[in-house]
Amino acid sequence: MFRKLLIANRGEVAVRVARTARELGVATVGVFSEADRGASWLACFDETVALGEAAPAASYLAAERVVQAALQTGCSAVHPGWGFLSERPDFAALCAQFGLRFVGPSPGVMERLGRKLTAKSTMLEAGLPVVPGSDGLLADVDEAVALAHSIGYPVMVKADAGGGGRGMRLATDEASLRTGFAEATTEAASAFGDGGLYLERYVASGRHVEVQVLGDAYGAAIHLGERDCSIQRNHQKLVEESPCPALAEDERARLGERAARATAAIGYEGAGTVEFLRTPDGELYFMEMNARLQVEHPLTELTTGVDLVHEQLAVAANQPLRLSQEDVRFCGHAIECRINAEDPARGFLPTPGTLTAFELAPDAPSVRVDTHLAEGEEVSPHYDSLLAKLIAHGETRAEAIELMLAALRASRVEGVSTTIPLHIAVLESEAFGSGEVDTSFIPGLDALSAPRAS
Amino acid sequence: MSGASLELLVERTDTGCALRSPGVGTFTCPRPRGAVIGEGEGAGVLRVLGREVTLLVPSGVLGRVANDPPTRVRAPVAYRDLLYELEALVDVEAAASRVGTPDAAVEGGLVLRAPQTGRFYHRPGPDRPPYLVAGAELAAGVPVGLIEVMKTFTQIAYRAADGLPERARFVRWLAEDGAEVTAGDALLVLESA
Numbered sequence: 001m002f003r004k005l006l007i008a009n010r011g012e013v014a015v016r017v018a019r020t021a022r023e024l025g026v027a028t029v030g031v032f033s034e035a036d037r038g039a040s041w042l043a044c045f046d047e048t049v050a051l052g053e054a055a056p057a058a059s060y061l062a063a064e065r066v067v068q069a070a071l072q073t074g075c076s077a078v079h080p081g082w083g084f085l086s087e088r089p090d091f092a093a094l095c096a097q098f099g100l101r102f103v104g105p106s107p108g109v110m111e112r113l114g115r116k117l118t119a120k121s122t123m124l125e126a127g128l129p130v131v132p133g134s135d136g137l138l139a140d141v142d143e144a145v146a147l148a149h150s151i152g153y154p155v156m157v158k159a160d161a162g163g164g165g166r167g168m169r170l171a172t173d174e175a176s177l178r179t180g181f182a183e184a185t186t187e188a189a190s191a192f193g194d195g196g197l198y199l200e201r202y203v204a205s206g207r208h209v210e211v212q213v214l215g216d217a218y219g220a221a222i223h224l225g226e227r228d229c230s231i232q233r234n235h236q237k238l239v240e241e242s243p244c245p246a247l248a249e250d251e252r253a254r255l256g257e258r259a260a261r262a263t264a265a266i267g268y269e270g271a272g273t274v275e276f277l278r279t280p281d282g283e284l285y286f287m288e289m290n291a292r293l294q295v296e297h298p299l300t301e302l303t304t305g306v307d308l309v310h311e312q313l314a315v316a317a318n319q320p321l322r323l324s325q326e327d328v329r330f331c332g333h334a335i336e337c338r339i340n341a342e343d344p345a346r347g348f349l350p351t352p353g354t355l356t357a358f359e360l361a362p363d364a365p366s367v368r369v370d371t372h373l374a375e376g377e378e379v380s381p382h383y384d385s386l387l388a389k390l391i392a393h394g395e396t397r398a399e400a401i402e403l404m405l406a407a408l409r410a411s412r413v414e415g416v417s418t419t420i421p422l423h424i425a426v427l428e429s430e431a432f433g434s435g436e437v438d439t440s441f442i443p444g445l446d447a448l449s450a451p452r453a454s
Numbered sequence: 455m456s457g458a459s460l461e462l463l464v465e466r467t468d469t470g471c472a473l474r475s476p477g478v479g480t481f482t483c484p485r486p487r488g489a490v491i492g493e494g495e496g497a498g499v500l501r502v503l504g505r506e507v508t509l510l511v512p513s514g515v516l517g518r519v520a521n522d523p524p525t526r527v528r529a530p531v532a533y534r535d536l537l538y539e540l541e542a543l544v545d546v547e548a549a550a551s552r553v554g555t556p557d558a559a560v561e562g563g564l565v566l567r568a569p570q571t572g573r574f575y576h577r578p579g580p581d582r583p584p585y586l587v588a589g590a591e592l593a594a595g596v597p598v599g600l601i602e603v604m605k606t607f608t609q610i611a612y613r614a615a616d617g618l619p620e621r622a623r624f625v626r627w628l629a630e631d632g633a634e635v636t637a638g639d640a641l642l643v644l645e646s647a
Contacts, residue, residue: 049478051533052533059533065478067503068479068503069532098503341604349606350604350606352571381571381603381604382573383604384605
């Protein structure tokens with residue numbers, strides 16, 4: 001195992017990684033920006049290094065500063081957490097160049113997974129089903145039109161280099177495809193310096209189902225079950241659960257095996273997540289693979305009893321996987337709610353401010369609370385709005401919902417608006433109770449907005 | 455060596471000023487206690503990933519080193535770590551307070567203020583033209599800028615509220631493009647149209 005680890009992240013993520021490192025006897029170095037100077041969560045590291053100003057490009061995204069900080073504090077490894085530098089192959093390569101072990105897959109694998117089309121063809125080769133569409137980049141708009149004819153409208157054109165919803169257009173007929181193609185290619189060229197597009201069938205609604213996988217440096221890979229993250233707003237997950245209520249037992253096992261086989265086939269090292277879209281008629285399509293730990297990883301930790309950060313560090317330290325597929329046992333049902341500093345009744349407007357009260361899930365020892373904040377602290381406008389995650393674990397789905405509802409109702413956060421009222425509305429809704437949800441709507445949101453808007 | 459350089463960060467103190475590290479690296483070749491250093495001069499070297507970066511004294515600063523800078527060869531330093539305390543030989547106010555208080559400059563004038571705390575942008579995207587040019591006419595709903603709060607970008611639209619008239623003309627920016635602003639900070643100067 002490593003002697004000293006630099007955690008290249010902030011807030012809740014950094015605190016989470018530091019906890020496991022401490023349990024393993026690994027010394028930790030934290031980093032911070034000027035906006036986080038003096039924050040109480042910095043106390044959870046053995047040492048800290050100031051990186052730069054608040055803007056991420058000057059601090060948490062400043063790859064050279066992070067690597068230099070690791071070198072001058074005598075670290076031998078860097079954990080990127082999620083977000084920031086976690087999926088940047090050039091950062092992983094820079095770590096390697098200076099003799100630091102990057103906790104994650106190799107830069108080459110990351111690069112392939114980072115390009116949408118390359119990821120799709122890589123996974124198709126590795127045996128995963130993908131949304132029907134073009135085999136490669138489209139040569140021109142006529143090729144797009146011909147292809148759309150054969151697979152049927154509606155279709156989506158997407159930028160290969162895209163992300164964050166940019167360089168993407170939905171087309172319902174030839175005319176809208178021709179306009180959309182031109183717009184998407186221009187948008188992608190200006191935003192990503194690459195106007196290359198591909199096309200696929202548009203799946204209007206479905207469930208977001210993702211499989212947690214672990215691979216090692218020796219070609220082995222296992223899966224740790226799936227998570228359902230269908231409750232979203234603008235592609236941001238809000239409520240997640242494991243297992244997925246829509247999957248039958250045999251379907252679940254088959255999906256996990258396929259994801260694990262694909263993970264091994266591409267030589268993936270460490271913890272990763274293979275995301276699928278499940279259509280209403282039960283088809284599962286590969287969407288993307290996230291080459292990092294996920295925000296919602298605690299669901300898997302509670303249902304399997306496996307500490308994912310521990311497994312990541314073990315793989316990075318060149319140990320073979322410590323678990324075989326048979327060792328993985330699934331127990332009960334877990335639900336996670338992301339408590340964000342946002343006002344769901346006002347279009348999820350971010351609400352930075354001072355936490356005048358911050359009490360989460362009091363008297364609920366079975367509910368896990370992951371947070372870096374405490375009463376009296378400032379919620380900075382510079383970074384994302386996640387305040388905390390509540391994760392409830394029950395024997396059944398119904399029990400997990402009850403535990404979570406009790407925890408949410410007993411929580412008290414003042415000084416900023418939060419998503420707590422929305423979570424209560426979602427968990428109380430009939431749609432969520434029956435498990436009939438998809439990514440296109442948030443059950444309970446209307447009821448929450450209506451009285452206040454009038 | 456390519457001759458890379460970075461300016462030290464300057465901060466005014468009671469007796470002069472403090473010069474702080476502008477980056478993360480190992481610090482060597484410090485100027486000793488008693489040395490007089492001034493604007494544009496090299497005052498040590500920061501080694502960053504094996505490259506040497508000369509640390510320069512920023513403009514408007516002249517002073518005598520009043521502390522013992524880190525003497526260890528290649529002392530590791532972080533962003534804003536103290537490297538020099540300078541006893542002032544000239545007034546360093548100009549250098550340390552280059553950022554004036556925008557409100558003082560616009561007393562009596564019309565200003566549009568930040569609705570939220572965040573990062574303020576003059577333009578809708580990095581390679582797009584600014585929302586406003588001098589003389590632009592403003593009425594309710596006309597976008598004047600972009601504010602980024604917790605990674606969410608929201609357009610700021612003109613509103614005839616808080617003492618602002620129905621129609622106004624844009625005069626100049628007060629907050630720079632990409633500046634961090636606090637709710638209520640003056641963003642731009644207007645005149646009645």
